[in-house]
Every structure is written in structure tokens, then in C-alpha cells.
């Protein structure tokens with residue numbers, strides 16, 4: 001049976017629960033910081049003042065998301081999360097977008113991965129996290145609309161036909177990496193303790209279903225997930241019709 005308790009402080013938590021919370025926080029802080037780096041670098045490839053303003057705003061918000069998670073970590077652990085995030089970024093650096101087209105694709109897929117992952121924590125049994133997640137999810141929902149229409153528009157242009165699929169594959173991988181492996185012992189535990197809602201498989205499926213309409217309009221196809229290094233369940237639905 002699932003655990004029905006809510007948790008507020010460290011001394012209420014068994015070691016495994018505490019460790020899982022820390023893992024979740026570091027994972028999210030890493031994604032927020034990486035997003036800030038991606039959009040920060042993106043400022044060098046934006047084609048207009050309008051895009052520059054929008055990218056700068058987005059960058060600011062990702063920094064704020066990072067700080068919200070970092071503050072919560074500091075309260076819980078009485079240590080800074082920064083060194084852990086820097087170490088992880090050094091180990092798994094985020095790629096940067098080489099041009100405007102790639103930046104649009106990255107915004108569409110990488111940012112969206114974080115958005116779907118975060119929704120899994122909305123009812124988290126670690127209560128202080130719920131408030132932070134609710135605030136971030138609201139802002140991320142606004143970011144989602146930005147990338148979509150742009151990706152479709154650019155993908156229909158002749159100049160991007162040759163590379164659109166490979167750039168899509170690359171950022172699809174980054175998006176999907178946000179969810180973790182399906183059917184793992186760690187994910188089972190997190191679900192049982194109500195730290196997250198569901199197994200990564202279902203989050204992955206929601207994300208995939210969500211991007212299908214845009215892919216159809218943009219003329220993009222799914223690669224096999226294995227070919228881009230993503231472990232998924234065999235019954236994942238990648239059909240586009």
C-alpha cells in the first residue's frame with residue numbers, strides 16, 4: 001500500500017526517503033540551470049529585438065526556478081546545492097544551439113521535458129516542494145506556447161529541410177532524458193512514497209502524445225528511441241496517426 005503521510009522536515013524522513021528527495025531536487029536544479037545556460041547562450045543567435053527580449057525573460061525565469069529549488073535544498077540540508085549542480089553540469093553538459101532554428105527546437109523539446117517532469121511532483125508528499133512546483137509549472141506552461149508555433153514555421157521552410165530531423169532527434173533525446181528510466185526500483189519507491197505521481201513510462205508517453213500534433217504539422221518523424229540512447233518500454237506509442 002502507498003504511504004499516506006506528508007513530510008515537512010528532515011527528522012520525519014527515513015534515510016531512503018530523504019536521499020530520494022535530495023536526488024529529485026538536484027535533478028531539477030540541474031535542469032533549470034542547464035536551461036538557463038541554453039537560453040543564455042541562445043541570446044547570441046536570436047534574429048530580432050523581440051526574440052532577444054523574450055529569450056532574456058525566459059533566461060531570467062529559469063534562474064529564478066533554479067534559486068527556488070536551491071533555497072529549498074538549503075533549508076532542508078543546511079548546505080548549498082550549487083557544487084552538486086556544477087559537478088553534474090561538468091559531467092553531463094548541455095549542448096548549445098548553433099542557430100535560431102536549433103534554439104527553437106531546443107526550447108520546444110528540452111523545456112517541455114522539464115515541464116512534464118515537474119507536473120509529476122505537484123502532489124509530492126514532501127509538502128514544501130508542492131508550493132515551489134506549482135509556481136514553476138505555471139511559468140513553464142507559458143514557455144510551452146513559445147517554441148511550438150516557431151518550430152512549425154521554421155520546419156516548413158526549405159532551408160531547414162535537410163537538417164530538421166537530425167536536430168529534432170538530438171533535442172528529443174534531451175527532452176526524454178528528463179524523465180529517468182521506466183520501471184526502476186528507485187521510481188517504484190518514489191511512487192509508493194507519493195514523492196511523484198507515476199512511473200517515468202507514463203510521463204514519457206504524455207510528453208510524446210503532447211508533441212505529436214506539432215510534429216505532424218512540421219513534417220517530423222520519431223526515430224527509434226533506442227537509436228537515440230533512450231530506454232523506453234516496448235509498448236510506448238510513437239504512432240503519428
Ligand SMILES: [Fe+2]
Nearest residue numbers: 032035062065
Ligand atoms: Fe524552468
Ligand SMILES: [Fe+2]
Nearest residue numbers: 035111140143
Ligand atoms: Fe522554461
